[in-house]
Amino acid sequence: MKAYLLLGVIAMAITFLATPIVRRISLALHVVTPVRERDVHTVPTPRLGGIAMLLGMVGAFLISRQMPYFSQFYADPQVWALIFGSLAITLLGVVDDIYDLTWWTKLSGQILIATAVAWQGIQVISFPVFGITIPSTRMSIMVTVLIIVFAINAVNFVDGLDGLAAGITLIGAGAFFVYSYLRIRLTNAQSYASFAAMIGIVIVGVCLGFLFSNFHPATIFMGDSGSMLLGLTISCMFIVVTGQIDPASIGGSQFLPAAIPLLLPVAVLILPFLDTIMAVIRRVGRGDTPIKPDSQHLHHRLLKMGHSHRRAVLVMYLWALYFSLLAVCLLKLNWLPELLLALGGGVLCLLVTISYLPGLRSYYFTGSYPRHLLEKDEL
Template sequence: MLQPYHLLAFILSAIVVLITTPIVKRIGLHSGRVDLPGGRKVHQQPMVRLGGVSIFLGTLVALLTVWASGGFIDAAGDALDPVAEYEIWGVTIGGLVFFLIGLLDDLFGLSAISRLVMQSVAAGLAWKVGVDIEFLTIPFFGLVQLPGLLSLPVTVVWLVGMANAINWIDGLDGLAAGVSGIAAVVMLVVSLFMNQPAAALVAAALAGGALGFLRYNFNPAQIFMGDGGAYYMGFTLAGVGVIGLVKGVTTAAVLLPYLILAVPILDMSAVILLRMRQGLSPFVADKRHLHHRLLQAGFSHRFTVLFIYALTLWVGSLALAFSGMPSGIVYALGSTALLSYTGWRALRHAR
């Protein structure tokens, strides 16, 4: 059930982002920390790419404020047991490390291999404190428990993969922030339905920060989130999926985070496969992403972003229905209608 502290976290995070983003922008302009146009980039003028600092600050301030006023809370309204606390701290501190890795890349530039190594170490430490995937759904075998250390590589691939998946879709104004915000709201609702209010609290704070950032990041953007913001949101979404959803020992629960985040997952998977089929490195940037293909098909910047929003909302509503939520089917039908309308608009435009 939604509690006042969930709303407080969402609102406080959004307010902090709204206040701090212009400050971060001024600092970035004065220090020359800007992303120059050219190449595969679609912006036409230098843009500050440190907006992730605001998203991180908003989420962290919201979480610390709620925790300082009431501490960790479980479904019964009592303090969490130590194991659950370790999981929440694993997501929070792991998010900090991923943010710092991205920030270092924004400021100084890091090689793809060095980023991947640091992210893998951070994800491994998160696994150590309980942010671990214990079950997988395998076709023809059903729900399978991962024994011992086998959980480690699966968890690391999930956490690191999602951090990079969100970073990879951060190619248009407002795209990564909007997709992450929608996914966080869906995770908030599903976590509450599954009696995981602590995980829902993290999702609420992240949703407020991501959606608040759209005030300055939606087309035409005034600032970019940079790798720091993308890595932070991707890891946090993946972490919430693990501690809030995958911990449920049912096939539906295990599949939910993959369904909610299906858009960035499928986009990243398709791009990697296409690059490898042509003998290219998976880390070489190109214009094979979904948003690039929609732009190449002649759709406008804003329509492309809104269409991918609708797609994200659609898979999120399917997750609500799949979770067994009574009203989930209603949301699924509504989002299907929205996606159908945007698809119809796209076909008319293509003609």
Template sequence: MEFLILILCFLASVLITPFVKKFALKFKITDQPNYRKVHSTLMPRLGGLAIYISFLIGLFIFRPQDPHMIYLVIGSLIIIATGMLDDIYDIAPKYKLLGQLIAAIVAISGGFDLEFINLPFGGELQFGYLTIPITILWIVGITNAINLIDGLDGLAAGVSSIALITVSFMAFLQGDIFVLTIAMMVLGSTLGFLVHNFYPAKIFMGDTGALFLGYMIALLSLLGFKNITFFSLVIPVIILGVPISDTFFAIIRRLIHNKPLLAPDQYHLHHRLLKSGFSHRQTVLLIYGIAVLFSLAAVIFSMATVWGSLLLLAVLILAIEIFVELVGLVSKDYKPLLRFMEGKQAQRIERRKRA
């Protein structure tokens, strides 16, 4: 059944996307090239509308039954409306954030929240009054994280697809049919769009698509791993390692350089890889590879013991820090760990010379 859902939404998206492209071109809903963007020609956006319509087709045909369903649909509709307004009118960030907050509140009212976690060494951590702020932070944060990596042809769609595959697999292992069904609908719709969006892209998903994908991944991962262990809460963070780490270091970068948190720049992961000499296609495929490694780590993490999970988490954090310093994700001069390692290496060489 799930495979049928995937195929149906995939085919719907493949067929619908060209019509959305014509619609975007007719009404001049396009992305203008500028100094920050990689593309050099006028590109139709609003491609996320094709993803959403395909998703709705899946919902209409298969009609998954769950108390969360109506809130998910209403929240996603608000997100889609917010993204479309931004794609068409380029609305101010505060209005875009307002739409995300409203969608997050709708989701929370429908039971998409994080009330407590079971601690790994016993006991329970109740969030109490912090439940709503933490949940809003998660939903809005992941929604924007996907939006921030949408800078190259096929990048956001591909990374989102890898995350959705992993969420689907974890839902299958847990026997969560609702999360699995919705994830497969979104996955099929995204892969169908990717046929038209992979380099060289014929259409961009725009904020309509990026916000929708981020919102859906946030809700599915929250619903799939809510109210369980601390380490289970870490799993969706690892699955979304690429967009989360890119967003986290973008915040650090802007704080260090005293720039507004929403200020655009050319130091995101894909920008740094392009600067390092990788081609457009190579950069996208390399980030896909990193996303796959994060997803595999998440699966291993879910099956490991407590101490094994701690060790894997430590290795992941160390590997991320080294990679960030190598590509200059914070700044060209930010290399504390590499300098420390170079200093230790120099000390060892000096000791050998003296010996």
């Protein structure tokens, strides 16, 4: 565990130190996010934060290569596939942040990079819950590309408030790290080193280091370079844990623990996934492209309901933590404690979400909604 914590601190420190430097470069190059109608920030803000996150991630990986605990992983092409993919997707994001690429150009680049990552070894081979082994390399690559591209855009879509994408990804990566570490301990392995756990703790460190500058009020945005980087790395972590378990090796007593890697990404990214699906349906229904920006995401709706910027972010953190905790606890808890946790935690999250709505509080005590909310059509 000490080696993991050290690696996470290294990733956090590099990101933390690199972020102000990248911010100055972004300002010098005038790469800033202007105040648009759909935005919630009030001043133009630098948006090349993904470069600092990439430096923290790649720096941590390169340092881990010199650590005996993790050096064994670098004989596997998966590590280099992840590093290559991180570099490529960040470069694509930087170009988009500077030149504002068309949606089809950006999507084409995502598919090309995801294909290269899959071709280099990070592939979904099986779905352990259903006992399905993907019959061909071509189909394996197609499934892998679909998962990576969907995750990239899911994180990108949810990146609409200060610290939102970084915080939700931190929670998700932390849950994956805990699961991966506990699972390898339960197998009584001689070494507790795990590639998936290593990815998870690096992502946690990177997100934490970036949040010092990105939490509201943010002095820098991660931009598409950062959100796409997080989407790619967290999807690769999911694939490493989930898609390479041999279904034949899973007995009845191991069924639920093996199913958790499938539940975790759904639980952790349920808010981005739900937001993405709703956005695609909404935009296609209007006759727009699926990735055309708008101001009707979940975080926009929380703001319109009366939450402040920071409170809306914290509410979404709470829900992400709730779903993540439920999935991880399946590894240790029986069905009854898990059910009680689900009910108790769900009620708590609902109370926190609803009790801080100024419109509902005013209506409960006075019988009418606040005038400023009615005038702004925020209810």
